[in-house]
Amino acid sequence: MSDALVIFTPSGKRGRFALGTPVLTAARQLGVDLDSVCGGRGICSKCQITPGYGDFSKHGVHVAADALSDWNAVEQRYHDKRGLKSGRRLGCQAQIMGDVVIDVPAESQLHKQVIRKDAGTRPMVMDPATRLFFVEVTEPDMHEPSGDLERLAAALRAQWDVPEISMGLDVLRKLQPALRAGQWQVTIALFSDHSGGAAQVLDIWPGLYEGALYGLAIDLGSTTIAAHLCDLQGGQVVASAGIMNPQIRFGEDLMSRVSYAMMNPGGDVDMTRAVREALDTLIAELAADAGCNARQIMETVIVCNPVMHHLLLGVDPVELGQAPFALATSGALSLRAAELDLTALNPAARAYLLPCIAGHVGADAAAVALSEAPEQSDDLVLIVDVGTNAEILLGDKRRVLACSSPTGPAFEGAQISSGQRAAPGAIERIEIDPDTKEPRFRVIGSELWSDDPEFNANVTGICGSGIIEAVAEMRMAGLVDNSGLIGSYEQTGTWRSVAEGRTHSYLIHDASATGGPRITVTQGDIRAIQLAKSALYAGARLLMDEIGTDTVDRIVLAGAFGAHISPKHAMVLGMIPDAHLDRVTSAGNAAGTGARMALCSKAARAGIERTVTRIHKVETAIEPRFQEHFVAANALPHATAPFPELSR
Ligand code: FES
Structure with a gap:
């Protein structure tokens, strides 16, 4: 037998290779994602693989115990110095000696998939613009004068196929000491993004640099x-x-x-x-x-x-x-x-x-699009990134529209009488009994509800998601009418409805007797929420008009604040169009996730640059229908639009 079948998992890529071929070489020829910083010198250990032995009926091969070469001196030296986990081999040293199935573990894959903790649909795959390269540079020679930078560039060309590099003055100052300290072996951090052009040396270390790089x-x-x-x-x-x-x-x-x-x-x-x-x-x-x-x-x-x-x-x-x-x-x-x-x-x-x-x-809206991939969606998805300014995307595979809407800071707890940002002590969840009109609430930093005898949290204010729930609960409990007016004691039957001049407030928590805060929802708070939610709804509605639809298939709430909004309460207020509650999900900080995806992947950067050119922008500031929608959306949930899902 002069060659052997090599099957890589999990990619499933396979090919025949001459006996004696290093596994790393086979992987490269098949386009298998196997990392290497040292270029096969047996010192970085990035190329670790796990060969499988025995019968692999799925692949139709039997792998003999000698399918890979024995450890050579380089691999043995690495193992003696640093230790290889049981069953692992260095892909750059192990040679193919028979049919073999080789698993590339996640940590040896350069383009590994990162598990997303949020509900986003697009996979996050590593493809960083900045990578480490170990290089051996020719020593200077008086008879063939050339600069250290030029010889480094030649080494990168020969050893890593990097056609051209550039280097700033700050790194150039480190070049000569690093080359000499590393005895002409250095590791460089090379930045090469999707736009092409010369790769840039961002930093240099003598010998093999084994530290991390961060972004x-x-x-x-x-x-x-x-x-x-x-x-x-x-x-x-x-x-x-x-x-x-x-x-x-x-x-x-x-x-x-x-x-x-x-x-x-x-x-x-x-x-x-x-x-x-x-x-x-x-x-x-x-x-x-x-x-x-x-x-x-x-x-x-x-x-x-x-x-x-x-x-x-x-x-x-x-x-x-x-x-x-x-x-x-x-x-x-x-x-x-x-x-x-x-x-x-x-x-x-x-x-x-x-x-x-x-x-x-x-x-930020582009980053939300990168994270949530509306342009790949089969169904019509409305994505709302809730913040001081709301970014709204609506679309599917056929087209994607975007607008922004000036919601103001009320959703972040600002301009609210007892408002504060989301921090320990802020009320974030609230329920109001529709019969007794009594509230119970939970604050950030405490697992207990306020009606628990053990509850002793220091209540400091109410955050954005708290005020949304408070107003929606007040509406459901009949404390607030469709126009947003808080009822009087006579109208609501609760002493918590407190007259303040010509309007009323609803008292949630009163610790003023002990020097603590008195937390109420005032008529002014409700007006601020009405303005914010009307702007949000009007923006979404404008995009729906543009597409010519009265309904959307699903809604994604994004933004640090969006992640904490209860879909039911958002819909009771008419912040978002009517949709089945099961079809309203939270994406967490999608803009932040999109930023992370772009940080970790050149392909993601190239992809979003292409997608953005295809997103159609709707300008709310000059669109007369925005004002019409805004006014109609002032009511709770809305003056005219039906919200059938709310009555289910
Ligand atoms: Fe560096 Fe194998 S490629 S140890």
């Missing part, structure tokens, strides 16, 4: 900034954190920030500085949390709405405040993070901003 996925919202630090090789999130966007002091919502920039010369610069400083602080905090050196953070992907996008870039957002809402650029941007004054990560780190869809629909 940051940042969802830069108008009110909060959320970031995930991810392992760029495995895709796992190693630390997450969130902070308030410090630009709030310049204006609570986007348009007030644009106004601030218009009214105050240099105001945009102040806002740019504030958000960049906040990002740097967040990055340092995440690195400390994960116990990593911030220099190991090689990339960041940032998603945000257009105003945040421009302010982060240092572009005056004034054009976004007036029709035709022209963006400075709608395309994706690949930059040096240092250009954004982000200094807490590797000095050569890259920053990628997803494309914006249009003047009011930003890279």
